[in-house]
Amino acid sequence: MFGKTIVCPKIQGRKLILKPFEKESLPLIAEWVNDQEISRYLASDNGYSLSQEEQWYEKTMTRPDNYKWGIFLGEKLIGNTSLMKIEPIHRNATYGILIGDKSAWGKGIGTEVAKAVSAYGFSRLNLNVIYGDAFVSNIGSIKALERAGFTSYGIRPAFHFIDNQYHDIWLGSLSRKG
Numbered sequence: 672m673f674g675k676t677i678v679c680p681k682i683q684g685r686k687l688i689l690k691p692f693e694k695e696s697l698p699l700i701a702e703w704v705n706d707q708e709i710s711r712y713l714a715s716d717n718g719y720s721l722s723q724e725e726q727w728y729e730k731t732m733t734r735p736d737n738y739k740w741g742i743f744l745g746e747k748l749i750g751n752t753s754l755m756k757i758e759p760i761h762r763n764a765t766y767g768i769l770i771g772d773k774s775a776w777g778k779g780i781g782t783e784v785a786k787a788v789s790a791y792g793f794s795r796l797n798l799n800v801i802y803g804d805a806f807v808s809n810i811g812s813i814k815a816l817e818r819a820g821f822t823s824y825g826i827r828p829a830f831h832f833i834d835n836q837y838h839d840i841w842l843g844s845l846s847r848k849g
């Protein structure tokens with residue numbers, strides 16, 4: 672399902688808003704997830720067709736354990752983000768983000784989105800802990816998570832084999848304050 676709209680601090684004078692996106696955006700999202708540069712740290716071994724993306728959309732939108740948002744800079748959809756595997760009894764969830772528009776990288780958007788989505792998880796979904804993992808080599812992702820307050824509780828060694836190389840995973844978490 673989609674989470675409620677979240678207005679983030681402006682980025683370089685432009686509005687940064689998290690809100691639902693329409694099905695019409697799926698071709699763009701399929702383009703992103705099939706772009707090697709964008710998806711290399713998403714740990715997916717396969718490519719996705721548009722019809723698979725449509726099935727994913729239908730499935731995700733009906734799942735109560737998954738909140739999703741489109742990331743909009745001004746009016747433009749530049750990525751998506753989610754709280755996944757929401758556990759209402761244990762009160763934890765896993766954070767994820769994909770900024771597909773490469774021109775939007777390195778502007779602080781990943782940091783603001785991680786802050787905003789985790790604040791939503793604590794204040795609206797009453798979570799206690801949010802997990803956020805990243806490839807150790809995904810320096811931008813780790814920096815953004817750390818700036819949003821996540822800290823590492825360990826490394827999962829050699830978890831993914833990609834491009835003839837094993838990759839370690841940085842395991843991060845953020846706990847509710849107070």
Ligand SMILES: CC(C)(COP(=O)(O)OP(=O)(O)OC[C@H]1O[C@@H](n2cnc3c(N)ncnc32)[C@H](O)[C@@H]1OP(=O)(O)O)[C@@H](O)C(=O)NCCC(=O)NCCS
Pocket residue numbers: 709710712713750768769770771775776777778779780781782783804805806809810811812814815
């Ligand atoms: C990873 C991602 C979310 C980061 O978002 P972002 O908006 O670029 O992040 P921010 O700008 O808030 O912070 C990233 C920081 O890391 C830095 N950085 C990024 N790549 C880097 C690299 N290879 N080496 C060193 N620093 C790097 C940026 O310059 C920035 O630091 P700065 O503000 O000091 O310049 C975004 O690039 C993305 O969605 N990538 C594709 C999908 C992906 O990898 N998702 C995450 C899966 S865990």
